[in-house]
Amino acid sequence: xxxxxxxRTPLAEIHEEMGGNMVDFSGFYLPTHYTSITDEHVTVREGxxxxxxxxxxxxxxxxxxxxxxxxxxxxxDIVGMRMKQLKYTHFLDENGMIVDDMIIARLGENHYFAxxxxxxxxxxxxxxxxxxxxxxAMENLSDDYAIIAVQGPKAADVMRKVTTHPCExxxxxxxxxxxxxxxxxxxxxxxxxxxxxxxELMIPNEDAVAVWRSIFKHGEPEGIKPIxxxxxxxxxxxxxxxxSGQDFDFNHTSLETNVAxxxxxxxxxxxxxxxxxxxxxxxxxxxxxxxLKERGIPxxxxxxxxxxxxxxxxxxxxxxxxxxxGMGLGYVKPELQEYGCEFDIRIKSRDVPxxxxxxxx
Amino acid sequence: MSDISELHFPDGLKYTKxxxxxxxxxxxxxxxxxxxxxxxxxxxxxxxxxVIGEHAEQGKELEPEGxxxxxxxxxxxxxxxSGEILEVNEEVVxxxxxxxxxxxxxxxxxxxxxxxxxIDNLMDLEPYRKHCEEEEH
Numbered sequence: 001x002x003x004x005x006x007x008r009t010p011l012a013e014i015h016e017e018m019g020g021n022m023v024d025f026s027g028f029y030l031p032t033h034y035t036s037i038t039d040e041h042v043t044v045r046e047g048x049x050x051x052x053x054x055x056x057x058x059x060x061x062x063x064x065x066x067x068x069x070x071x072x073x074x075x076x077d078i079v080g081m082r083m084k085q086l087k088y089t090h091f092l093d094e095n096g097m098i099v100d101d102m103i104i105a106r107l108g109e110n111h112y113f114a115x116x117x118x119x120x121x122x123x124x125x126x127x128x129x130x131x132x133x134x135x136x137a138m139e140n141l142s143d144d145y146a147i148i149a150v151q152g153p154k155a156a157d158v159m160r161k162v163t164t165h166p167c168e169x170x171x172x173x174x175x176x177x178x179x180x181x182x183x184x185x186x187x188x189x190x191x192x193x194x195x196x197x198x199x200e201l202m203i204p205n206e207d208a209v210a211v212w213r214s215i216f217k218h219g220e221p222e223g224i225k226p227i228x229x230x231x232x233x234x235x236x237x238x239x240x241x242x243x244s245g246q247d248f249d250f251n252h253t254s255l256e257t258n259v260a261x262x263x264x265x266x267x268x269x270x271x272x273x274x275x276x277x278x279x280x281x282x283x284x285x286x287x288x289x290x291x292l293k294e295r296g297i298p299x300x301x302x303x304x305x306x307x308x309x310x311x312x313x314x315x316x317x318x319x320x321x322x323x324x325x326g327m328g329l330g331y332v333k334p335e336l337q338e339y340g341c342e343f344d345i346r347i348k349s350r351d352v353p354x355x356x357x358x359x360x361x
Numbered sequence: 362m363s364d365i366s367e368l369h370f371p372d373g374l375k376y377t378k379x380x381x382x383x384x385x386x387x388x389x390x391x392x393x394x395x396x397x398x399x400x401x402x403x404x405x406x407x408x409x410x411x412v413i414g415e416h417a418e419q420g421k422e423l424e425p426e427g428x429x430x431x432x433x434x435x436x437x438x439x440x441x442x443s444g445e446i447l448e449v450n451e452e453v454v455x456x457x458x459x460x461x462x463x464x465x466x467x468x469x470x471x472x473x474x475x476x477x478x479x480i481d482n483l484m485d486l487e488p489y490r491k492h493c494e495e496e497e498h
Contacts, residue, residue, distance in 0.1 A: 319406040
């Protein structure tokens with residue numbers, strides 16, 4: 001028999017100790033929240049919070065042709081990456097549909113570390129293997145590493161106390177950092193999925209609990225708190241960051257999303273011909289963020305109407321914590337993509353007016 | 362999940378399997394959701410108002426609208442009795458977080474009771490508490 005019990009991350013005992021409301025999330029035993037989603041959301045926006053994102057995958061690519069392999073699979077410009085730089089990228093199937101998104105770090109001339117989404121680790125691994133060139137080795141370290149995300153405007157203050165590093169690198173760069181309490185050195189990315197400044201720490205499983213405790217010890221004066229999956233979703237949603245498997249699931253191209261900039265045209269990659277055709281002919285729909293103008297909450301799968309005609313579908317929605325605004329993400333006809341465009345979200349029997357917003361504003 | 366013995370369920374109310382409470386006064390029932398429901402929903406951020414004048418059926422979801430929403434999910438409100446929706450607590454519609462604070466003084470709607478014998482399908486305090494314990498396992 002297969003073991004269907006959710007996987008415990010190396011930090012599971014900590015979540016239980018801190019009072020996390022534990023659930024089975026994509027096969028992982030993780031907390032939805034510790035105190036409340038609203039409290040945790042606001043903590044990350046105004047202070048600093050810590051997430052266990054160990055369910056995310058870890059792939060290492062290396063060997064003489066690693067750069068060439070990454071370049072032919074990924075939509076981003078890999079050849080032009082600086083050492084220790086991170087890039088957000090998509091990779092596509094041969095129909096041009098997004099397989100997954102990920103952040104990739106360049107650690108050496110032909111050495112990369114990438115973090116795919118939890119629910120797609122197996123699929124992504126197979127995809128990379130399929131298009132891997134001779135001379136590229138791949139290692140799936142997903143079961144060996146914990147990832148701890150320290151997020152919020154006070155994240156750098158905390159990391160300066162936890163490590164000996166000045167933390168002056170810009171967002172979307174990484175470095176090795178020496179952790180004072182443990183006397184060990186780990187790879188740390190300056191990145192995150194909250195729309196705030198932050199760091200993501202790649203920690204071997206056996207050290208995860210000690211690193212977590214060290215962060216909380218040094219973060220206490222800043223009011224540091226543990227953050228669950230609920231606030232992780234509302235934080236990313238408020239900033240219109242895509243959720244793999246929900247905002248795209250083999251049904252959209254990169255050009256239809258709000259991150260078409262992750263496609264760089266001066267190299268060949270799997271699915272490029274489809275994107276070129278779509279670029280020439282025009283996209284059928286575009287991903288937007290919207291606020292409701294009246295009371296209500298948009299939810300996944302709800303239809304979007306303009307003058308009584310079906311013009312799109314909601315892929316994500318919530319009530320933004322602390323703001324009392326119903327907010328959603330979804331795809332609409334391209335002529336409705338500009339900020340200020342209006343349409344209606346059909347919520348049961350009501351058509352609730354909504355307006356396209358700039359989530360970064 | 363956490364210990365439900367800490368949750369408060371007042372005596373003298375009738376309870377549904379779907380975690381509504383009903384306070385019966387003559388042929389009108391005042392309806393809300395229980396502490397078990399609010400505990401599981403956690404942050405209630407929105408109350409989709411039931412529609413006055415609509416007819417509800419015992420044990421069925423309110424139509425066309427009537428739901429309690431947390432940040433993550435929408436949960437329909439069921440009706441403990443068949444009858445017409447007479448009144449909605451606008452104060453709670455405006456500030457649904459009141460349901461988290463006190464789910465019993467903050468009622469949601471009132472319904473006219475058409476068939477008094479339907480009361481036999483509802484639970485008293487002790488059977489309801491047992492029902493909650495079973496749902497935890």
